[in-house]
Every structure is written in structure tokens, then in C-alpha cells.
Amino acid sequence: MQTRNSTDLPPVATEYNGKDRNAFLFGWNPQAELWNGRLAMIGFLAYLLWDIAGFSVVRDILHLVSY
Known part of the structure; x- marks a missing residue:
């Protein structure tokens, strides 16, 4: 079993349906x-x-309509 340090961040989920999420x-x-x-x-x-x-x-629109 592999252990991780508490400062290691999880890998970023970069793919959604095989494409970059922020593209x-x-x-x-x-x-x-x-x-x-x-x-x-x-x-x-x-x-x-x-x-x-x-x-x-x-x-402004409500003010004009009220006249």
C-alpha cells in the first residue's frame, strides 16, 4: 500500500469525456x-x-413605467 504525505495534493481532474475541462x-x-x-x-x-x-x-425601468 502506498502512503501519501498530508501535503500532497490529489491529481487534478483534467478530463471530462476525454477533453480538458477548462478548454x-x-x-x-x-x-x-x-x-x-x-x-x-x-x-x-x-x-x-x-x-x-x-x-x-x-x-429606472420601473420608475418610467410608474408614470
């Missing part, structure tokens, strides 16, 4: 879903920061 591949594939989620999180965070700064698109 930017074009088309309908699992990697596209990962990138879509990452970019959506960045966009959501950017909108939250924009809203906190006082430039809310949703608030």
Missing part, C-alpha cells in the same frame, strides 16, 4: 456549460456592483 471549445459540449456559468456569474456580479453604485436599469 474553450466551440459548440454544444460540457465545457460550454462551464464557461457559460462562469461568464454568467461575472455578469451578475458586475450588475450588482453597477446597481450598488446607483445606476440601476431595473429601477
